[in-house]
Amino acid sequence: MMMLHAAWPSPYARKVRIAAAVLGLEGQVELLQSDLFDPEDAVRRQNPLGKVPALVLEDGPVIYDSAVILEYLDHRAGGGRILPPSGDVRFAVLTEQSLAGGLIDAAVLKVYEGRFREEAMRGRRWLDH
Numbered sequence: 287m288m289m290l291h292a293a294w295p296s297p298y299a300r301k302v303r304i305a306a307a308v309l310g311l312e313g314q315v316e317l318l319q320s321d322l323f324d325p326e327d328a329v330r331r332q333n334p335l336g337k338v339p340a341l342v343l344e345d346g347p348v349i350y351d352s353a354v355i356l357e358y359l360d361h362r363a364g365g366g367r368i369l370p371p372s373g374d375v376r377f378a379v380l381t382e383q384s385l386a387g388g389l390i391d392a393a394v395l396k397v398y399e400g401r402f403r404e405e406a407m408r409g410r411r412w413l414d415h
């Protein structure tokens with residue numbers, strides 16, 4: 287059984303959970319709820335970036351970054367199921383994935399601005415940008 291370090295609100299982890307479901311691999315992935323504020327959380331030992339999602343394989347290796355995990359799950363499901371193996375269409379799909387990833391990055395930065403910065407330090411100009 288693979289193990290996925292995840293946090294329920296994380297859009298990156300959700301992207302991986304959706305991919306696992308679409309590929310029929312849901313039953314092979316055990317979800318581990320990470321506490322991203324806890325310096326002792328196992329994800330800090332298994333992903334040097336301390337981020338979710340991180341996928342722990344049965345024989346030990348850890349794969350992190352949602353885009354890489356999607357590549358791995360697709361490969362594990364036979365390949366070419368959600369990511370075209372080659373050709374122009376592969377780059378179109380990867381670019382689309384980057385667009386979605388960029389939207390998530392922007393949304394997460396916005397949430398972190400409110401969550402981590404004192405109100406006086408929050409920047410309207412940055413948020414508008």
Ligand SMILES: N[C@@H](CCC(=O)N[C@@H](CS)C(=O)NCC(=O)O)C(=O)O
Pocket residue numbers: 293295296297298322336337338339350351352353387394
């Ligand atoms: N590029 C990474 C981004 C992952 C990421 O930033 N995850 C957030 C949760 S939504 C996280 O773990 N943040 C903890 C931190 O930055 O310390 C991916 O696509 O997996």
